[in-house]
Amino acid sequence: MKKLVHLLLMCSVIFVLSACSLEPPEWAKPAKKKDLADVKIGLSVSTLDNPFFVSLKEGVLKEAKSKNMEVITVDAQDDTAKQINDIEDLIQQGVDILLINPTDSSAVSTAVQSANHIGIPVITLDRTADQGEVASFIASDNIEGGKMAAEFIIDQLGKDAKVVELQGTPGASAARERGQGFRSVADQNLNVIARQTANFDRTQGLNVMENLLQGHKEIDAVFAQNDEMALGAIEAINSSGRDILVVGFDGNEDAIKAVQDGRLGATIAQQPELIGKEAVVVASKILKGEKVEKKISVPLKLVQ
Secondary structure, three states: HHHHHHHHHHHHHHHHHHHHOOOOHHOOOOOOOOOOOHHHHEEEEEOOOOHHHHEEEEEEHHHHHHHHOOOEEEOOOHHHHHHHHHHHHHHHHOOOOEEEOOOOOOOOHHHHHHHOOOOOOOOOOOOOOOOOOOOOOEEEOHHHHHHHHHHHHHHOOOOOOOOOOOOOOOHHHHHHHHHHHHHHHHHHOOOOEEEEEOOOOOHHHHHHHHHHHHHHOOOOOEEEHHHHHHHHHHHHHHHHHOOEEHHHEEEOHHHHHHHHHHOOOOEEEOOOOHHHHHHHHHHHHHHOOOOOOOOOEEEEEEEE
């Protein structure tokens, strides 16, 4: 009897230790895919109201189609709770791999960890997750892009120019990194008189800029952490009749046209379609059991 009790106790300990392990059970680990035709990709995008992310999605769809892979796309509409629910739904639909463009790098961590637990690989695009296992993070070098913006303003206006920074969604890694890069140059060489969030949104960029124009009589330049906010800021500046240099970030179609028309000083251009394409290429390698880089940078360029 004592031997039986001892055996049961040992089995219980093994079960508990297995349950507490961070490794997914063997049955949950993804099988290697020789044929990609039966692969189902789950793509969660922060918002399809932003042309940048529409281009990113198109890059995913085109590359997936060339490989006969199915893509299920969900739009979080910039709502972190919706994005977490969307990702859980994708998991329930049996996707083989997840491509996630987070609305919030911290909040999305729980969804990433849910995928980790059952062995679904996760790739993050443009923004990454603060926690959880991410197989690969594909994005532009946002820190370098922020530096490029500050250096362009210095080149155009000289040191000590009075500058406003329009910040992206708090909690998004892209906002943090672009701000970090900008500050690393601007705080030593420019007079940054205000920093305020406009959540990567054109309408908010307009409203925030109107308030900043009322509060500051002298503004020489604006760095907006994305083109949507930059284009909103331009509307406010034009209405005020003031001459202010504006620099955006993304290189979306509207921004490139605004540069060509002389309304936007410059944009730090990303290649969102290439980010989407690269994500599918990397996903294919992961599903075949091949090793991939933890971080893949897609080149930036200054358009002026």
